[in-house]
Amino acid sequence: MKVLVVDDFSTMRRIVKNLLRDLGFTNIQEADDGSTALPMLQSGDFDFVVTDWNMPGMQGIDLLKAIRADASLSHIPVLLITAEAKKEQIVMAAQAGVNGYIVKPFTAATLKTKLDKIFERLA
Amino acid sequence: MSFEADEEILQDFLVEAGEILESLSEELVELENDVDNAELLNSIFRGFHTVKGGAGFLALGHLVDVCHGAENIFDLLRTGKRSVNAELMDTILSALDTVNDMFALVQNKESLVPADANLLAELARLSKPDAAKPVEAIAAVEIEQSVASNEESNSSDEMSEDEFERLLDELHGSGSVSAAPPVIEQVPVSPSTSSASSSDGSSDEISDDEFESLLDELHGQGAFSADAVDGANAALSSSSDDIDDLEFEKLLDELHGKGNAPQFVENALTDESTPPPVEKPVQAKAEVPKAVPQQSVQKKAQEAPVKAAAKKASSTPAPQGETTVRVDTKRLDQIMNMVGELVLVRNRLTSLGLVSDDEDLNKAVTNLDAVTTDLQGAVMQTRMQPIKKVFGRFPRVVRDLARSLNKEITLILEGEETDLDKNLVEALADPLVHLVRNSVDHGVEAPDVREALGKPREGTVLLSASQEGDHILLTIKDDGAGMDAEKLKSIAIERGVLDAESAARMPDKEAFSLIFAPGFSTKTEISEVSGRGVGMDVVKTKITQLNGTVNIDSELGVGTVLEIKVPLTLAILPTLMVVVGKQTFALPLASVNEIFHLDLSNTNSVDGQLTIIVREKAIPLFYLDQWLIRDFVKKSRDKGHVVIVQLGNQQVGFVVDSLIGQEEVVIKPLDRLLHGTPGMAGATITSDGGIALILDIANLLKFYAKKSPVNKKLRS
Numbered sequence: 001m002k003v004l005v006v007d008d009f010s011t012m013r014r015i016v017k018n019l020l021r022d023l024g025f026t027n028i029q030e031a032d033d034g035s036t037a038l039p040m041l042q043s044g045d046f047d048f049v050v051t052d053w054n055m056p057g058m059q060g061i062d063l064l065k066a067i068r069a070d071a072s073l074s075h076i077p078v079l080l081i082t083a084e085a086k087k088e089q090i091v092m093a094a095q096a097g098v099n100g101y102i103v104k105p106f107t108a109a110t111l112k113t114k115l116d117k118i119f120e121r122l123a
Numbered sequence: 124m125s126f127e128a129d130e131e132i133l134q135d136f137l138v139e140a141g142e143i144l145e146s147l148s149e150e151l152v153e154l155e156n157d158v159d160n161a162e163l164l165n166s167i168f169r170g171f172h173t174v175k176g177g178a179g180f181l182a183l184g185h186l187v188d189v190c191h192g193a194e195n196i197f198d199l200l201r202t203g204k205r206s207v208n209a210e211l212m213d214t215i216l217s218a219l220d221t222v223n224d225m226f227a228l229v230q231n232k233e234s235l236v237p238a239d240a241n242l243l244a245e246l247a248r249l250s251k252p253d254a255a256k257p258v259e260a261i262a263a264v265e266i267e268q269s270v271a272s273n274e275e276s277n278s279s280d281e282m283s284e285d286e287f288e289r290l291l292d293e294l295h296g297s298g299s300v301s302a303a304p305p306v307i308e309q310v311p312v313s314p315s316t317s318s319a320s321s322s323d324g325s326s327d328e329i330s331d332d333e334f335e336s337l338l339d340e341l342h343g344q345g346a347f348s349a350d351a352v353d354g355a356n357a358a359l360s361s362s363s364d365d366i367d368d369l370e371f372e373k374l375l376d377e378l379h380g381k382g383n384a385p386q387f388v389e390n391a392l393t394d395e396s397t398p399p400p401v402e403k404p405v406q407a408k409a410e411v412p413k414a415v416p417q418q419s420v421q422k423k424a425q426e427a428p429v430k431a432a433a434k435k436a437s438s439t440p441a442p443q444g445e446t447t448v449r450v451d452t453k454r455l456d457q458i459m460n461m462v463g464e465l466v467l468v469r470n471r472l473t474s475l476g477l478v479s480d481d482e483d484l485n486k487a488v489t490n491l492d493a494v495t496t497d498l499q500g501a502v503m504q505t506r507m508q509p510i511k512k513v514f515g516r517f518p519r520v521v522r523d524l525a526r527s528l529n530k531e532i533t534l535i536l537e538g539e540e541t542d543l544d545k546n547l548v549e550a551l552a553d554p555l556v557h558l559v560r561n562s563v564d565h566g567v568e569a570p571d572v573r574e575a576l577g578k579p580r581e582g583t584v585l586l587s588a589s590q591e592g593d594h595i596l597l598t599i600k601d602d603g604a605g606m607d608a609e610k611l612k613s614i615a616i617e618r619g620v621l622d623a624e625s626a627a628r629m630p631d632k633e634a635f636s637l638i639f640a641p642g643f644s645t646k647t648e649i650s651e652v653s654g655r656g657v658g659m660d661v662v663k664t665k666i667t668q669l670n671g672t673v674n675i676d677s678e679l680g681v682g683t684v685l686e687i688k689v690p691l692t693l694a695i696l697p698t699l700m701v702v703v704g705k706q707t708f709a710l711p712l713a714s715v716n717e718i719f720h721l722d723l724s725n726t727n728s729v730d731g732q733l734t735i736i737v738r739e740k741a742i743p744l745f746y747l748d749q750w751l752i753r754d755f756v757k758k759s760r761d762k763g764h765v766v767i768v769q770l771g772n773q774q775v776g777f778v779v780d781s782l783i784g785q786e787e788v789v790i791k792p793l794d795r796l797l798h799g800t801p802g803m804a805g806a807t808i809t810s811d812g813g814i815a816l817i818l819d820i821a822n823l824l825k826f827y828a829k830k831s832p833v834n835k836k837l838r839s
Binding site: 010014052056083100105121 | 139
């Protein structure tokens with residue numbers, strides 16, 4: 001399972017990577033915002049995207065939309081990291097085709113639950 | 124939290140978030156002059172947001188509180204629901220200070236204390252939309268509001284996209300857009316989905332359940348792509364609620380085939396029961412200009428595609444791996460130290476090569492010489508940092524100070540890109556802050572005074588850096604009142620720093636340097652700002668420790684210029700090697716002015732101090748062997764080598780037994796036993812394999828020339 005972690009804050013990328021690693025994901029790559037993530041996704045066979053919402057350059061939601069709009073990427077599940085579970089934000093994300101969201105800060109256990117839910121739905 | 128123990132991540136966070144905080148402080152000052160800069164507001168918002176996010180993971184709750192408050196305020200600012208004013212800036216800046224203080228605590232591994240309750244309350248108060256703004260702006264019809272906020276602040280994508288979507292709903296009626304994917308009923312922005320779990324109370328926050336039901340509504344109960352995973356489902360039929368890693372892997376294998384399988388991707392695509400919802404907004408966007416009569420909306424919509432195009436363009440460059448690596452400075456110090464050792468070996472080899480006639484050896488040594496020099500330069504380069512790191516804090520320093528003193532001051536920064544050694548950047552920070560504060564406090568006059576003098580109300584402080592050979596020149600210049608040499612002298616006499624006689628003889632330029640004398644403060648009253656006991660002498664000492672010099676010049680009514688010169692690096696020191704008695708000593712070359720041969724009988728005694736005349740200038744002369752050689756026996760000499768060194772504005776001559784020459788040395792700190800020996804800066808290994816002590820001239824004079832009257836002058 002090849003995962004792309006997208007966040008402009010490298011400490012946060014490390015945190016998320018560590019959590020994912022705790023959950024057994026080992027093939028993890030990083031991108032620092034949507035505009036760097038997109039070409040990586042297009043050229044690499046990623047299976048999963050974990051992206052922050054709030055980033056300079058290309059925001060997480062725009063990345064999500066771009067992924068859904070690209071025929072070769074639209075199947076990739078996307079987990080969105082947000083700071084607040086604001087309803088309108090989440091609704092917007094859901095409409096844009098997000099598979100799950102998670103609110104900062106979170107633990108490995110929370111992340112696992114979220115991932116499980118996503119894959120359950122995919123199944 | 125699982126990361127409490129993760130020291131490494133914490134350190135990373137401190138470094139990275141520290142950078143964010145630095146730029147935040149710059150941006151905040153910038154914001155004050157450019158209150159409507161949407162980009163700036165966004166960037167500040169994101170800064171606090173990011174720090175908050177990281178702090179949350181690291182269980183730094185108090186830090187989260189403050190950042191959260193600040194973030195909320197900027198969320199309002201960037202959406203135009205509040206506007207920047209001085210009071211708000213003060214609160215935000217003090218919030219930033221609090222965050223910085225907390226950082227310091229975390230760095231020192233101390234436990235955090237909660238932020239000042241008043242500050243938090245103030246932040247919370249400011250986090251509510253501006254009362255001054257008409258309430259209707261907030262409660263108004265969605266369309267108007269989104270249009271207004273878009274216009275006002277051209278706010279973030281996140282917000283405006285959302286408003287835009289709602290706008291579209293209002294314009295076309297929910298779900299009426301023809302291009303909308305079949306499965307997706309346009310989900311109303313809030314009410315219907317929340318009804319199921321409205322018992323939760325909070326209407327803004329979404330719960331897991333709500334989200335689940337939302338997804339169900341969007342994609343139909345069940346799965347994203349039912350067909351593609353039928354097989355997988357079968358395989359997992361036993362436990363469909365939970366999934367473990369193994370099952371998960373199996374599932375993936377079924378979905379995409381072992382490894383990867385492009386045709387499955389294709390498959391997944393066609394089977395995907397959720398065609399990209401994004402299509403809808405895209406389509407709709409194109410329609411908006413026709414459908415909406417309101418001009419402002421039209422404008423916005425027309426801008427949107429342009430923006431999108433620009434974004435596309437910026438996202439096209441091929442992905443590149445990270446080109447930078449974070450390295451612990453300790454490791455760099457280690458490398459530098461080893462390069463230092465290599466330089467010493469090179470020096471030794473070079474001097475051996477000079478003696479031998481072996482041509483091949485000489486060639487090899489020359490080669491080594493060149494490579495080592497390059498290596499030394501390259502390693503030094505890795506430790507270089509732009510002085511911007513220090514300069515960056517000055518806009519804030521000057522702003523705060525000017526505000527508290529009711530002065531109007533423009534700070535001009537020049538040469539921020541000038542690189543110098545990391546250690547130097549850090550070591551220079553405090554002295555520079557002190558000097559700049561001084562310029563603002565004592566230099567620049569109050570606006571009314573300036574006006575009366577025919578100067579512009581606004582004073583200017585210039586802070587510049589530039590490289591001059593192997594030195595960095597820092598200049599702090601103000602267009603303030605300048606210094607009064609006579610006043611300085613009289614104060615110096617009053618404080619016993621100077622006697623009346625030498626004061627009378629002292630040229631003005633030297634008098635300016637009196638401010639560096641210990642116990643000298645030109646203000647009779649200690650102002651809160653710069654007269655905090657630690658005076659300019661501390662600044663001077665600090666700079667001298669860095670092998671640097673301070674020069675001061677001033678003109679009454681016109682302004683003052685301070686020039687600081689420091690070497691590019693602290694690790695390698697060019698020295699002049701001299702012999703005193705049988706021992707080798709190294710004098711920092713930076714302070715050596717000239718060397719000459721002197722007829723020692725041609726000296727005078729002034730005021731009990733041995734003096735020589737060089738180009739009509741009297742220079743005190745000392746015999747180094749009197750100070751540095753054990754069991755010194757006075758020997759009669761009629762000729763000797765004299766090294767003239769510069770110390771601030773003062774020159775001093777040293778008599779030495781012989782001169783060896785110029786050599787680059789690596790400073791090794793003195794052993795614990797010898798540490799603190801007066802007048803010694805350290806030791807080094809010479810090219811002939813011996814050991815030389817490096818002299819700290821300022822200290823040497825302070826300690827040994829104590830009884831001499833010249834000392835008073837020297838210390839000034």
